[in-house]
Amino acid sequence: MVGKERDRKAGPPNPADSQPLIKRLGWMVLIWTCSIVALGIVSYGLRLVMTAAGLKS
Known part of the structure; x- marks a missing residue:
């Protein structure tokens, strides 16, 4: 009985x-x-955006 209650409370698989x-x-x-x-x-x-804005490293 206890095992069946626990299985029911566990939710869908x-x-x-x-x-x-x-x-x-x-x-x-x-x-x-x-x-x-x-x-x-x-x-x-x-x-690309930074290079187009003139920021180069």
């Missing part, structure tokens, strides 16, 4: 738990890589 570990890690790596690429694009854009 998490669909991510049924996915293979390699697939979840792959998504994490993909999202991390995209964030690094986006950061590089933004920094390159800022560098």
Whole structure:
């Protein structure tokens, strides 16, 4: 009885738990890589703007 009550209170099952570990890690790596690429694009854009404004290092 106690186990059934605990299962009922736990809420709906998490669909991510049924996915293979390699697939979840792959998504994490993909999202991390995209964030690094986006950061590089933004920094390159800022560098272009600063160079156009006459600020060179």
